[in-house]
Amino acid sequence: MIEIEELTKVYDGNTVVDRVSLTVPEGTVAAIVGTSGSGKTTLLRMINRLVEPTSGSVRIGGQDTRAIPPHELRRQIGYVIQGYGLFPHRTVAENIATVPQLLGWDRDRIARRVDELMEIFQLDPAQYRDRFPSELSGGQQQRVGVARALAAEPKILLMDEPFGALDPIIRTKARDDLMEIQKKFRTTIIIVTHDMDEAIQLGDRIAVMQEGRVLQWDTPTGILLDPAHDFVAELVGVRDRPFRLLSLQPVRDAVEEGDASGPPVTEDTSLRDAFAEMLWSGRRALPVVSRANKRLGRLTLEGISRRAARLQ
Numbered sequence: 001m002i003e004i005e006e007l008t009k010v011y012d013g014n015t016v017v018d019r020v021s022l023t024v025p026e027g028t029v030a031a032i033v034g035t036s037g038s039g040k041t042t043l044l045r046m047i048n049r050l051v052e053p054t055s056g057s058v059r060i061g062g063q064d065t066r067a068i069p070p071h072e073l074r075r076q077i078g079y080v081i082q083g084y085g086l087f088p089h090r091t092v093a094e095n096i097a098t099v100p101q102l103l104g105w106d107r108d109r110i111a112r113r114v115d116e117l118m119e120i121f122q123l124d125p126a127q128y129r130d131r132f133p134s135e136l137s138g139g140q141q142q143r144v145g146v147a148r149a150l151a152a153e154p155k156i157l158l159m160d161e162p163f164g165a166l167d168p169i170i171r172t173k174a175r176d177d178l179m180e181i182q183k184k185f186r187t188t189i190i191i192v193t194h195d196m197d198e199a200i201q202l203g204d205r206i207a208v209m210q211e212g213r214v215l216q217w218d219t220p221t222g223i224l225l226d227p228a229h230d231f232v233a234e235l236v237g238v239r240d241r242p243f244r245l246l247s248l249q250p251v252r253d254a255v256e257e258g259d260a261s262g263p264p265v266t267e268d269t270s271l272r273d274a275f276a277e278m279l280w281s282g283r284r285a286l287p288v289v290s291r292a293n294k295r296l297g298r299l300t301l302e303g304i305s306r307r308a309a310r311l312q
């Protein structure tokens with residue numbers, strides 16, 4: 001658990017983070033969203049003490065981070081930034097091995113861990129281990145950046161706009177991969193983004209920041225249904241709200257009995273994506289299958305709109 005209490009940063013008389021208090025339970029994802037300059041990065045960097053707080057405290061697993069030497073703290077916490085921050089003159093394997101090497105792991109253990117992570121991130125070790133970052137695509141560099149941050153099995157991962165430089169299709173895939181890895185390792189993640197859709201997709205809870213303050217700290221549904229502030233409502237966008245709500249609901253929740261023709265959707269697909277598929281393929285109903293490809297029923301356009309209306 002990460003307990004942030006009254007955390008404040010003042011630069012030259014300007015309060016850029018203002019008495020922020022948040023508790024992030026272990027194994028959950030917190031998204032920090034807000035406009036440029038609202039203090040998101042500064043808040044994130046105070047957690048691993050890349051920025052020293054002016055006042056307030058951060059406790060991790062009950063321990064005040066001021067009691068931990070900063071370099072040790074940063075080894076315990078994975079950190080991913082936009083642009084991935086890879087060392088250009090080190091190979092992929094050397095980049096991923098950075099923290100395990102600092103921790104003095106033996107060579108075999110490091111080599112095993114590097115291969116394991118490369119496989120998880122779908123980078124064939126034989127092909128990519130000895131490449132340099134400049135010999136990778138943006139999406140591959142991003143995966144190496146996350147793999148490096150996870151190398152020493154940190155319980156906490158801080159991510160600052162990690163997907164900002166990726167094109168939309170790769171970004172969606174990178175988010176899905178991250179969620180899978182998060183579930184597998186139960187990593188506690190705090191992710192900074194200026195993209196509300198990203199916050200909604202990734203966050204168990206979302207902190208909306210403006211001018212150094214957290215205006216609302218709530219679940220995605222809470223933020224969408226009950227914005228606590230005009231600025232939050234504006235960020236959510238009234239017209240986009242039904243679509244964003246649908247993006248939180250899996251098809252599974254709206255399956256009906258009956259048949260439909262054409263290619264099926266799986267039960268995990270979001271209602272928003274299923275709705276898009278209906279519009280795109282001109283169908284008013286889609287067959288629904290389980291992950292194991294077992295027929296479960298169908299999803300209808302009427303079912304989706306009832307669902308969207310009920311949610312509002």
Ligand SMILES: Nc1ncnc2c1ncn2[C@@H]1O[C@H](COP(=O)(O)OP(=O)(O)OP(=O)(O)O)[C@@H](O)[C@H]1O
Pocket residue numbers: 011016034035036037038039040041042043194
């Ligand atoms: N080292 C510093 N010295 C002085 N002011 C700073 C420093 N770092 C950040 N600031 C100021 O603090 C405010 C918050 O910056 P921060 O980078 O935390 O915002 P942000 O929400 O992450 O913005 P962005 O989305 O643009 O990255 C800004 O006004 C910035 O100019």
